[in-house]
Structure formats: structure tokens, C-alpha cells
Amino acid sequence: MSRNANDxxxxxxxxxxxxxxxxxxxxxxxxxxxxxxxxxLPRGSFHFVTGPSGAGKSSLLKLIYLAARPSAGxxxxxxxxxxxxxxxxxPRTRRRxxxxxxxxxxLDHLSAFDNTALPLRIAGHKASEYRGDVAxxxxxxxxxxxxxxxxxxxxxxEKQRLAIxxxxxxxxxxxxxxxxTGNVDHDMALRIYRLFVELNRLGTTVIxxxxxxxxxxxxxxxxxxxxxxxxxxxxxxxxVT
Amino acid sequence: xxxxxxxxxxxxxxxxxxxxARDPALIFVIAVLCFLACLTALGGLAGDRAAGGWTGQLVGxxxxxxxxxxxxxxxxxxxxxxxxxxxxxxxxxARALEREKAYALIRPWLGDGxxxxxxxxxxxxxxxLDRRAPATAITLDRALKAQGxxxxxDDHSIWIKDIRRAAGVVRWTAIAIFVLIAGGAAAVxxxxxxxxxxxxxxxxxxxxxxxxxxxxIASLFxxxxxxxxxxxxxxxxxxxxxxxxxxxxxxxxxxxxxxLPIAWIxxxxxxxxxxxxxxxxxxxxxxxxxxxxxxL
Ligand SMILES: Nc1ncnc2c1ncn2[C@@H]1O[C@H](COP(=O)(O)OP(=O)(O)OP(=O)(O)O)[C@@H](O)[C@H]1O
Ligand SMILES: [Mg+2]
Numbered sequence: 001m002s003r004n005a006n007d008x009x010x011x012x013x014x015x016x017x018x019x020x021x022x023x024x025x026x027x028x029x030x031x032x033x034x035x036x037x038x039x040x041l042p043r044g045s046f047h048f049v050t051g052p053s054g055a056g057k058s059s060l061l062k063l064i065y066l067a068a069r070p071s072a073g074x075x076x077x078x079x080x081x082x083x084x085x086x087x088x089x090x091p092r093t094r095r096r097x098x099x100x101x102x103x104x105x106x107l108d109h110l111s112a113f114d115n116t117a118l119p120l121r122i123a124g125h126k127a128s129e130y131r132g133d134v135a136x137x138x139x140x141x142x143x144x145x146x147x148x149x150x151x152x153x154x155x156x157x158e159k160q161r162l163a164i165x166x167x168x169x170x171x172x173x174x175x176x177x178x179x180x181t182g183n184v185d186h187d188m189a190l191r192i193y194r195l196f197v198e199l200n201r202l203g204t205t206v207i208x209x210x211x212x213x214x215x216x217x218x219x220x221x222x223x224x225x226x227x228x229x230x231x232x233x234x235x236x237x238x239x240v241t
Numbered sequence: 242x243x244x245x246x247x248x249x250x251x252x253x254x255x256x257x258x259x260x261x262a263r264d265p266a267l268i269f270v271i272a273v274l275c276f277l278a279c280l281t282a283l284g285g286l287a288g289d290r291a292a293g294g295w296t297g298q299l300v301g302x303x304x305x306x307x308x309x310x311x312x313x314x315x316x317x318x319x320x321x322x323x324x325x326x327x328x329x330x331x332x333x334x335a336r337a338l339e340r341e342k343a344y345a346l347i348r349p350w351l352g353d354g355x356x357x358x359x360x361x362x363x364x365x366x367x368x369x370l371d372r373r374a375p376a377t378a379i380t381l382d383r384a385l386k387a388q389g390x391x392x393x394x395d396d397h398s399i400w401i402k403d404i405r406r407a408a409g410v411v412r413w414t415a416i417a418i419f420v421l422i423a424g425g426a427a428a429v430x431x432x433x434x435x436x437x438x439x440x441x442x443x444x445x446x447x448x449x450x451x452x453x454x455x456x457x458i459a460s461l462f463x464x465x466x467x468x469x470x471x472x473x474x475x476x477x478x479x480x481x482x483x484x485x486x487x488x489x490x491x492x493x494x495x496x497x498x499x500x501l502p503i504a505w506i507x508x509x510x511x512x513x514x515x516x517x518x519x520x521x522x523x524x525x526x527x528x529x530x531x532x533x534x535x536x537l
Pocket of ligand 1: 027030033051052053054055056057058059060102
């Protein structure tokens with residue numbers, strides 16, 4: 001599974017991590033929620049996905065984290081066409097992806113520590129190998145003194161950061177975050193954003209879906225703007241306050 | 242609220258919550274099914290033993306009725322028949338019953354006043370057969386005909402056939418009920434797995450999206466329901482074992498009745514119950530879980 005296998009496919013450069021080619025998607029027999037989306041993201045990049053509610057941001061991320069398949073077109077991830085991938089190979093690929101879900105999907109009966117360690121356990125690592133890393137990571141996201149807490153006892157911003165810790169604990173090559181600053185105040189949003197910047201600096205490709213125009217504008221990062229399921233050039237920017 | 246959490250002493254918690262509010266009901270249902278299955282097994286064994294006992298007594302014997310012919314006296318005819326039969330291979334012993342015995346058998350029909358000596362009362366010859374290679378009725382009949390004797394052979398084969406048929410019906414009924422109950426238990430577990438998966442959709446979804454293999458997720462449910470079924474199986478088996486022991490004690494050496502003789506050794510039949518229940522539950526949970534996960 002060499003990275004150079006991409007070159008054999010001809011249309012993917014060595015530092016490209018994700019490519020959508022004319023991708024459409026629908027739920028069941030419903031209408032297309034994504035239409036004819038094409039994009040190419042280089043490894044190590046940092047993108048925002050924006051657009052009004054219902055534009056298809058979450059759906060786009062679902063295609064990337066392999067929770068859905070396109071109804072047309074192809075998705076290449078890590079140099080492999082995941083739309084052609086056998087079902088038994090999907091788990092292995094999912095382990096290379098970190099996701100902060102829009103509804104977080106924390107397990108309420110497990111401690112913050114157990115929630116964070118979950119991807120490592122699934123990948124088959126031993127507790128003795130990762131105990132220290134998990135504690136360090138939780139300290140890094142500011143939950144050093146909440147490691148034994150159950151998610152329902154955490155504040156909104158703490159939950160978001162716990163979900164981020166779980167998403168990155170297995171050192172994913174690509175990190176997807178769906179509204180990671182949705183329910184927190186401005187300062188917390190900035191704090192969380194800085195975690196992503198830090199991870200990106202360490203080499204992780206980052207894609208964040210958000211409504212937070214202010215954050216997007218201040219970051220100066222490239223934007224994938226969706227409207228009614230289609231990629232559109234950014235609308236004219238209003239004054240940034 | 243600062244918690245005292247020591248990461249160095251942390252142990253991974255089970256992915257599925259330890260207990261579920263539905264567990265007691267599920268344990269009860271499976272335990273009842275296991276109890277019934279064990280009773281069926283005990284009943285089948287006892288029925289088999291009863292049939293074995295009866296046919297065992299009958300299979301080693303035959304009775305021959307001899308009628309005197311011509312001028313021969315009944316006693317002489319019977320003696321000749323016994324002699325002829327004793328020479329047949331597969332016969333251990335042939336003994337003409339005394340006149341009194343034949344009379345005793347027939348007197349109830351004729352009344353005490355009748356002088357039986359005046360009547361041509363048939364004589365009986367009791368034949369003991371070699372159990373390993375018993376002579377057939379046909380062989381016996383042929384030996385008697387060769388001596389010119391007027392005799393009818395009854396080797397109880399009709400009886401034996403009836404008893405064997407009855408025993409077969411009992412056995413197959415017991416097996417069928419057993420299979421039905423096992424199937425019912427499997428269906429209950431499949432149902433519970435489905436409910437468990439629906440109730441723990443969050444766990445299933447997170448594990449699935451985090452890269453867990455389908456089999457990893459299925460094994461969580463498999464283990465969980467296997468454990469529940471093993472506990473239930475032990476409870477059901479214990480109850481059935483106690484009931485069986487009670488019947489054995491109440492009935493003395495014969496078991497509850499000669500028709501259903503339970504032996505102490507039969508009670509061992511309940512031992513595999515927890516393992517069987519766990520296996521059935523594991524398979525049912527695994528199949529159900531895998532099918533549901535593949536639909537995610
Ligand atoms: N599971 C689903 N089944 C059917 N339709 C769905 C499902 N999820 C989303 N949709 C529809 O797909 C479209 C795009 O939804 P999506 O969640 O991708 O939008 P979004 O841009 O993430 O919106 P938001 O900003 O509100 O999160 C919407 O019309 C939505 O109603
Ligand atoms: Mg969304």
C-alpha cells in the first residue's frame with residue numbers, strides 16, 4: 001500500500017490526500033443532497049466547509065469518513081478509491097481518519113478517559129502502551145482534572161474538547177470536525193480552533209465544517225462553500241468585526 | 242468537582258454498559274425455557290428406561306400353547322413339545338407347565354364346578370430364549386410342526402413391537418420438544434439482541450465509525466448474551482435437577498412410578514444445559530448482530 005500507488009492511477013499527485021470527482025449523493029430515494037462536487041485537497045492542508053444549514057456540509061464529511069457512499073462519482077482517499085473498496089477493508093481505512101461528529105457521539109456510560117481511549121482499543125493496542133498518551137492528550141485539551149468524569153457531567157465546551165481528544169488520539173492522517181465550535185462561546189471557540197491549528201502544524205490534514213463566519217474570516221484559511229449541495233465560489237465578504 | 246482519577250491504575254471499561262434493565266426478564270424467560278428443556282430430557286430418558294425394562298423382560302421369553310392330538314394325552318404332548326423346543330438353537334430352556342398351572346389359568350372362565358380333566362385343556366410350555374441370539378417364533382413353530390404337534394407360538398413380538406413403537410414416539414416427541422425449546426430460546430435471544438443493539442445504537446455507531454470490525458462489535462453482544470444464557474441455563478438446570486431428585490426420592494427405588502423411572506444418573510443430563518444455552522445464545526446474538534451492523 002505504497003503512497004506512490006497514486007501515480008499509477010495517473011490523476012492523483014503524491015501529496016494529494018483527498019479527491020472528489022463529480023460526486024453526487026442522496027439519502028435513500030431522496031433528492032441529491034450533493035451534486036457534482038469535485039475537489040482535491042493536498043496532504044497537510046487546512047480547510048473550512050461553509051454554507052447555510054442543509055447545504056450538505058455534514059453529508060460531505062460523511063462521504064469522507066466512510067459513513068455514506070456517493071450515488072455517483074468517486075472519492076479517493078489516501079490514494080485509494082474508497083467507493084470501490086471491499087467492505088472488509090473499510091474499518092482499516094476508518095482508523096486513519098479522526099472525526100468530531102456534529103452531535104459528538106460521546107458514550108455517556110464511559111469516563112472521559114475511556115471515551116478517549118476507545119479508538120486505541122479498537123485498533124488493538126494494549127492499555128499499558130497508551131495510558132500515558134491518553135492522560136497527556138486530555139491534559140492538552142484542558143481536561144486533565146476531568147479524566148474520570150462521565151460526559152453528561154461535562155460542560156458544552158468540555159464535551160467538544162473531549163470529542164476532539166477522541167478524534168485525534170490515534171494520530172489520524174486526516175481530521176474532520178463537524179461544527180466543533182457549535183455550542184460554545186467565542187473564547188472557547190478560539191481555544192478549540194487553536195487545537196486544530198496545532199494538530200495541523202504537526203502534519204494532520206484538517207477539514208472543519210462550520211457556521212462561524214467570524215472564525216473563518218479571521219483564520220484566513222481556504223474555504224469550500226456549499227449551497228444546495230453544490231460547491232460555489234464564496235459570496236462577497238461582509239465587513240469583519 | 243475535582244475527581245481523583247489515577248490514569249496509571251485505569252482499566253478499560255466494558256464498551257457495553259454492565260447491566261441492562263431488561264436483563265432480569267430475559268434471564269427469567271431463558272431459565273424457564275431451560276427448565277422445560279431439562280424436564281423434557283429427563284422425561285425422555287425415563288420413558289426410554291421404562292420401555293427398555295418392559296421389552297427386556299418380554300424379549301427373553303416365549304410361550305407355546307400345545308393341544309393334544311389323536312390319542313395322545315395333553316401332558317405327553319406338552320412334554321414332547323418341551324423336548325423338541327429344548328433342542329432348538331437359541332433356546333436356553335423349555336419347560337412344560339404342570340397341569341395345575343394350565344388349569345389355574347383357565348378356571349376363572351369355566352368356574353370351579355367343571356371337571357377340567359374331561360376337557361381337552363391345552364398345555365403351556367414356557368420357553369426361555371438365549372438373549373444374545375433368541376430363536377424366532379418361526380424357528381420354534383417349525384420345530385413343533387416337525388414333531389407333528391398342534392401348537393401355537395407366542396414370542397410376545399406384537400407386544401414388544403407396540404412397546405418399542407410407543408418408546409420411539411416418546412423419544413422423538415422429547416427430541417422435537419427439545420429442539421422447539423432451543424429454537425424458542427434462540428428466537429428470544431435474537432429478539433433481545435435486536436433490542437440491545439437498538440438501545441445501544443450509540444455504542445454500535447461509535448465503534449463502527451471508529452473502525453471496529455463487524456465481528457468486534459458482534460462479539461460484544463455475543464459474549465453478553467452467552468453470559469446471560471449461561472446463568473439462565475444454570476438456574477433452569479438446577480430447578481429441573483431438584484425436581485428430578487425430588488421425584489426420585491418420593492418414588493423410592495422405582496422412581497416416581499414404574500412407568501417413569503428416574504435414575505440418579507439421569508440427573509446428569511441437566512449438566513450440559515448452561516453450555517448449550519450459552520452456545521445457542523451466542524450463535525443467535527452473533528447472527529443477529531452481524532446482520533444489523535451490516536445494515537448500518
Ligand atoms: N439521514 C438523513 N436522511 C435523509 N436526509 C438527510 C439525512 N441527513 C441529512 N439529510 C438531508 O440532507 C441535506 C443536507 O444535510 P446536511 O446535514 O448535510 O446539511 P448541513 O449543511 O450539515 O446542515 P447543518 O448546517 O444544519 O448541519 C438536508 O436537506 C437534510 O435534510
Ligand atoms: Mg451538519
